[in-house]
Amino acid sequence: MKQDLRSGAVAPPCVLVFSGSDPSGGAGMQADITAIAALGAHPLSVVTVLTVQDNERVFGVYPVATELVRQQAQALVDRIAISAVKLGIVGNRANAEVIAAIIRQLRVRQPDLPVVFDPVLANGHGDSLASEDPIAAVAPLFELATVITPNRLEADRLCSSASDPEQQARLLLERGCHNVLLKGGHGPELDQVLNRWISRSQSRSWSWPRLPGEFHGSGCTLAAALSALLAQGLEMETAIAAAQSYCQQTLAASYSIAAGQRIPNRTLPFLNT
Numbered sequence: 001m002k003q004d005l006r007s008g009a010v011a012p013p014c015v016l017v018f019s020g021s022d023p024s025g026g027a028g029m030q031a032d033i034t035a036i037a038a039l040g041a042h043p044l045s046v047v048t049v050l051t052v053q054d055n056e057r058v059f060g061v062y063p064v065a066t067e068l069v070r071q072q073a074q075a076l077v078d079r080i081a082i083s084a085v086k087l088g089i090v091g092n093r094a095n096a097e098v099i100a101a102i103i104r105q106l107r108v109r110q111p112d113l114p115v116v117f118d119p120v121l122a123n124g125h126g127d128s129l130a131s132e133d134p135i136a137a138v139a140p141l142f143e144l145a146t147v148i149t150p151n152r153l154e155a156d157r158l159c160s161s162a163s164d165p166e167q168q169a170r171l172l173l174e175r176g177c178h179n180v181l182l183k184g185g186h187g188p189e190l191d192q193v194l195n196r197w198i199s200r201s202q203s204r205s206w207s208w209p210r211l212p213g214e215f216h217g218s219g220c221t222l223a224a225a226l227s228a229l230l231a232q233g234l235e236m237e238t239a240i241a242a243a244q245s246y247c248q249q250t251l252a253a254s255y256s257i258a259a260g261q262r263i264p265n266r267t268l269p270f271l272n273t
C-alpha cells in the first residue's frame with residue numbers, strides 16, 4: 001500500500017474489470033464498480049458489451065468491437081499496476097481471446113495475479129447475455145481462472161455430463177481453474193443458500209439464511225467483492241468467506257427500483273462478521 005504524498009490517502013490496489021454495462025445499475029459493470037470501490041479497491045473498467053436490460057429482462061446484447069476492448073485494456077495495463085482481474089460477460093469468443101491475451105501478458109510479470117471468472121451465460125430468466133453460443137464464447141478463459149464462480153444453472157450448462165456439484169467442480173478444475181465457488185442462490189434449499197468452495201486440495205461450504213425475493217446482480221456482487229479482497233492480498237478461503245458476508249449484507253439491505261428483482265445495496269458500510 002502506497003501513501004499519496006499530496007493527500008496522505010492510501011492508494012487502493014487496482015482491479016482490472018472486464019464486464020458488460022447494465023443500464024439498470026443492478027448488475028454487470030455498474031455492480032462491479034460499486035462493490036469493488038466499497039471494499040477498498042480501485043476498479044479499472046473495460047466495458048466488453050453494451051446491454052439493453054432493466055431489473056428483470058434482457059432486450060439486447062451488443063458486444064463492443066474486439067479491437068476496442070483490446071485498446072481499452074492495453075492503455076491501462078501499460079501504465080497501471082494491476083492487483084486482480086475480474087471477468088463478467090465478454091459477449092463473444094473474439095473478445096474472450098483478446099482478454100485471455102491481456103491476462104497472459106500480465107502473468108509474465110505476475111504469475112500469481114488473481115483472476116476471478118464469473119461465467120455468466122444468462123440472467124435469472126434465462127435471457128442470453130452473449131451474441132453467440134455463450135459456452136463456446138467463454139472457453140479460452142477457464143485455464144486462466146484463479147477462481148470460477150458459476151451459479152447452479154451455469155454449472156449445469158458448463159458441465160452437462162455431470163449433475164453432482166462435486167463432479168461439476170472436478171470437471172471445472174480439470175479445465176484449468178484453480179478454485180471453484182459454486183453459488184447456491186438458485187439451489188433447491190428453501191430456507192438457506194449453500195455456497196460450496198472446492199479447490200484441488202481443500203473444500204468448504206457455507207450456509208446463509210435465504211432472504212425473500214429475487215435479486216439483480218447478486219452474483220456480480222459476490223465475484224466483484226472477491227476480486228477486491230484478493231487484490232488486497234487475502235487468502236482464498238478468507239476472501240471467499242468475507243465476500244459472501246458482504247454479499248449477504250448487500251442483499252439484506254437491498255431496495256426496489258421497480259417491480260421484480262431487487263437491487264443489492266452495495267454502498268453500505270461493510271462489517272466483516
Ligand SMILES: Nc1ncnc2c1ncn2[C@@H]1O[C@H](COP(=O)(O)OP(=O)(O)OP(=O)(O)O)[C@@H](O)[C@H]1O
Pocket residue numbers: 027123124150151152182183184185186193195208209210211212213215216217218219220221222244247248251
Ligand atoms: N435469496 C437469497 N438469500 C440469501 N443469499 C442469496 C440469495 N440469492 C443469492 N444469494 C447470495 O448471492 C450469491 C449469488 O447469487 P446466485 O447464486 O443467485 O448468483 P447469480 O445467479 O450469478 O446472480 P445474478 O444473476 O443475480 O448476478 C449466492 O451465492 C448467495 O451467497
Ligand SMILES: Cc1ncc(CO)c(N)n1
Pocket residue numbers: 019020021022027028029051053088089120122123129216217218219220
Ligand atoms: C451486463 C450484465 N452482466 C451480468 C448480469 C448477470 O446478472 C447481467 N444481468 N448483466
